[in-house]
Amino acid sequence: MKRKLNLNKVKVSRQVQIAPGVFVLSFPRPWDFTAGQVLGIGAHATDEARLYSIASGELDEEVDVLFNINPDGKLTPWLAKIVTGDNIWVSEPFGSFTGTAEPAWWIASGTGIAPFSAMLRTGLIAGKKLIHGGRSLDSFYFHEKFKPLLGDNYVRCCSRDSAPGIYDGRITKYLSTLNQLPANEKYYLCGSAEMVVEVRDILIEKGIPFDNIISEIYF
Numbered sequence: 769m770k771r772k773l774n775l776n777k778v779k780v781s782r783q784v785q786i787a788p789g790v791f792v793l794s795f796p797r798p799w800d801f802t803a804g805q806v807l808g809i810g811a812h813a814t815d816e817a818r819l820y821s822i823a824s825g826e827l828d829e830e831v832d833v834l835f836n837i838n839p840d841g842k843l844t845p846w847l848a849k850i851v852t853g854d855n856i857w858v859s860e861p862f863g864s865f866t867g868t869a870e871p872a873w874w875i876a877s878g879t880g881i882a883p884f885s886a887m888l889r890t891g892l893i894a895g896k897k898l899i900h901g902g903r904s905l906d907s908f909y910f911h912e913k914f915k916p917l918l919g920d921n922y923v924r925c926c927s928r929d930s931a932p933g934i935y936d937g938r939i940t941k942y943l944s945t946l947n948q949l950p951a952n953e954k955y956y957l958c959g960s961a962e963m964v965v966e967v968r969d970i971l972i973e974k975g976i977p978f979d980n981i982i983s984e985i986y987f
């Protein structure tokens with residue numbers, strides 16, 4: 769998504785490819801933010817920024833952004849070539865898809881895991897259950913951080929590959945198999961429009977009040 773925002777220059781401290789076409793870009797944290805918020809990124813001060821969730825914790829010294837290349841896109845093919853010391857342009861953080869200390873379900877597809885990474889790294893772990901959907905086994909970004917802290921409350925749903933300990937099928941299939949979902953907890957959904965809409969419908973069918981479903985759609 770593009771958005772006209774005030775952008776300021778920052779120097780990239782590092783960029784790491786963590787899966788084919790998927791990167792984590794880092795720069796020194798210039799402001800405070802709340803886990804779950806997004807920022808705008810552009811290649812120039814006057815660009816229409818694309819939005820990205822912050823994937824690092826509120827107190828981390830660096831801001832991490834997780835993104836995948838959209839081959840036909842304007843920003844991400846350029847962003848993927850950035851190396852240590854290059855400049856990018858970023859907005860201040862904003863957004864209301866923010867985590868709390870209350871028990872909640874986190875449901876993500878693909879790079880939609882980023883805001884939950886920020887929440888986990890901020891310490892919002894108690895009472896959280898994370899359902900992460902991905903096409904291939906290498907698309908469960910940050911699993912090495914989630915698994916030790918969430919244990920059995922971290923469920924990976926893989927639509928194309930199978931492996932021990934990983935649910936065989938999409939998030940929607942997994943959720944449909946669950947008999948009862950707590951109606952008084954919040955459900956945070958983040959990822960593609962298709963996933964968010966399908967999951968929301970399943971949750972409503974299972975008796976979750978609409979107001980307990982909070983969504984962030986990446987488009």
Ligand SMILES: Cc1cc2nc3c(=O)[nH]c(=O)nc-3n(C[C@H](O)[C@H](O)[C@H](O)COP(=O)(O)OP(=O)(O)OC[C@H]3O[C@@H](n4cnc5c(N)ncnc54)[C@H](O)[C@@H]3O)c2cc1C
Nearest residue numbers: 769818819820821834835836838840841842843844986987
């Ligand atoms: C709240 C929010 C948070 C987000 N967080 C993340 C995140 O953490 N990580 C992440 O990877 N992504 C995230 N996104 C998505 C991100 O903002 C970008 O949309 C994505 O990275 C693509 O950017 P791009 O500049 O490469 O592609 P774009 O240039 O925006 O192009 C996207 C697609 O649109 C098509 N397109 C572009 N211009 C035209 C045109 N004029 N006519 C027809 N088609 C066109 C392109 O062919 C391409 O397929 C988020 C989006 C939102 C709304």
